Amino acid sequence: MTMAMEIELKFLLQSVPATELEILLKPMVQQLQAGKALHLRNGYYDTPEHWFQQHGMGLRSRQQNDDIEHTIKLAGKQHGALHARQEYNVKASQLVPQLAAFPATIWPEHTDVQALQQQLTELFRTDFCRQPWLLTLAQNTQIELVQDEGQIVTADSQQPICELELELKSGDVSQVFVLARQVVAALPVRLGVQSKAERGYRLTGSKPLQVKALPTEASPALLLRLLQHNEACYMQEQSPDAMLTVSLALNRIAQWLKTQPALQRWQPICTQLSAKAAQSKADQQLFYGSDYNLLLLALSEYFLNAEP
Known part of the structure; x- marks a missing residue:
């Protein structure tokens, strides 16, 4: 299991070819390393009463080829467009998340984890292609920029995904804003305040x-x-x-x-x-x-x- 503090900015945009995006990015950074394109299939789980949503938490099962990873994201903090939150990731062999695999310290007091497990159901899915780049900026700051394109899918509706995410991997958080300002200047984008999970919940009609x-x-x-x-x-x-x-x-x-x-x-x-x-x-x-x-x-x- 791994734990990380996720610090990221999200942009929403129209579709841009990855090759064109890479050309735009190169002058903005000291070094750019393109990663392998990924096809990610994600199921988002909750109880029928949306316990996780009510507690500001998210529960996701992600499949990439034969690899499965379960993730719980905590509520964290939001500073305008910047999101900062803890996430816990567990390698798994089955799609349905096993809550007992996560640290007992993440649960609110008096949470009956076993009862939650029995109530888990998949509410919606996201299916998208991700193109990642690892960017090196000033002060040895490393930022992962990913381009996600695909769909959020519920039982009876769907919504397109077309996003750029800037996640601080190491170094100075101010460099995230430096890069973000250059992205705004180069592309017709708008800052996204809603996560894929929030959009998915709203697509189910649970919280318009x-x-x-x-x-x-x-x-x-x-x-x-x-x-x-x-x-x-x-x-x-x-x-x-x-x-x-x-x-x-x-x-x-x-x-x-x-x-x-x-x-x-x-x-x-x-x-x-x-x-x-x-x-x-x-x-x-x-x-x-x-x-x-x-x-x-x-x-x-x-x-x-x-x-x-």
Whole structure:
């Protein structure tokens, strides 16, 4: 069994040939090592009452050729677009995860692991091709960038996967943001706040996204989370209420930016984005714009560094 702290950023994009993506990446890094393309088949398990989802955990069974690996991801922390969470991986000989193989310390107090095991069922699957690259950046930082293309599949529906993920393997986390800014400048992408598991749960209809109004009093970090939530809500149903809430969140973030010397250059950009989102013709192209995604990266890096 292995345990790792997963620190990653995710981008959503239209399909790009791997050869073209590699050409774009080479000038951004000191060294680029292409890995072997993989076909990954993944089953996501939970109880009928979604115990794992309710506890902010994910349970996955991954098959690559004849190799099977079971993974539990814990809730972790989210700093805007950056996700940081612990994951535990166990080599296995069968597809259904065996919960007893994971450390007893990961379970909430009084969890009946045996009862959970008996209730496990596969809720949805992801089936995708992954092209990995190992990138070396400044300060001997290594980042794995992967391109995933495939499908999320439930019993009666499916949704495409087309993502880039940047995962810190070793070194300075600030280099993840350096690389991410270059990706935004080079490709029409938007930062993805939802994991494949979250998208899968929503595809099953268990927890559809709803517009979340802004509370009267909210920290800047909460405003950023609500901004990203309502962006995802708009991308799901093109709800005018979601876009209006995006505009309001951007406006309040812009007011806060006036008080932050390190971020003041983003204040006029944030104000302009808020105005664009308030227009009746505003659509999803706002979220693929470089200004919007660079703003999210700047805020994410700020909140990560501000954490004690």
